Amino acid sequence: MSVIVTDQGFAPDTWDRGFTALADLPANDTPCCIDVPSDADPSLLSNRLSEIDMIRVDFPSSADGRGFTIARRLRLMGFTGRLRARGHVIADQYAMARRSGFDEVEIDDALATRQPEDQWLFRANWKAHDYQARLRG
Numbered sequence: 001m002s003v004i005v006t007d008q009g010f011a012p013d014t015w016d017r018g019f020t021a022l023a024d025l026p027a028n029d030t031p032c033c034i035d036v037p038s039d040a041d042p043s044l045l046s047n048r049l050s051e052i053d054m055i056r057v058d059f060p061s062s063a064d065g066r067g068f069t070i071a072r073r074l075r076l077m078g079f080t081g082r083l084r085a086r087g088h089v090i091a092d093q094y095a096m097a098r099r100s101g102f103d104e105v106e107i108d109d110a111l112a113t114r115q116p117e118d119q120w121l122f123r124a125n126w127k128a129h130d131y132q133a134r135l136r137g
Contacts, residue, residue, distance in 0.1 A: 003112040004084075005094065005105040007124040010117045013106065019056055038066045042073045049079045056106070059087035068100040075101035091119040 002013040020031040022040050030051040036042065037058050045052065055074060057067040071083055085097050086106040097105055107115075 001109050002086075002106050003109060005107060005120050006103070007098070009121050009124075010112060015054070017053070019054075036070060038064055038070070040070065042070050042077065045074070045079075046077055049074070049077060049081075052079070052081050054082040054084060055079065056084045056086050057102075059085055059089050062088040062090045062093065064088075068096060071097070071101040091115045091123060094120055094123040 004011045004013050017033055019033045019035040021035045022037065022044065025034065030048045032053040034045065034052055034055050035058065036055055038060055057070050059067045067085055071085070074083065083102050084104050084106055085102045089097055089105045089107065094105060
């Protein structure tokens, strides 16, 4: 099972439309939901972003920050759909995930047990805890 983390806390995963791996993307048709690995080039989706409802970016390790860069690039390219981080994202990284463009984080039940909802909610006010804004203020 998976747990979805948002600014409101934990919720069950209700997404039931499945995902297509980026490597399996058909040439002519764009599926509604794409799984993007951490080593992908998001520009491969540039001419299809308006047709995609959700992009899920994989985090194979909490030490691998490439997914944050992918999220930021997708948003700068104009993606307005739902953007989800999946995998080894920890509570300490939640604010960075939100600032880079993710709407939500998908974690497994084991991580949700080790890092309960209150640890994620502590970082849910991600706009207020931006060190760059404090430096400018």
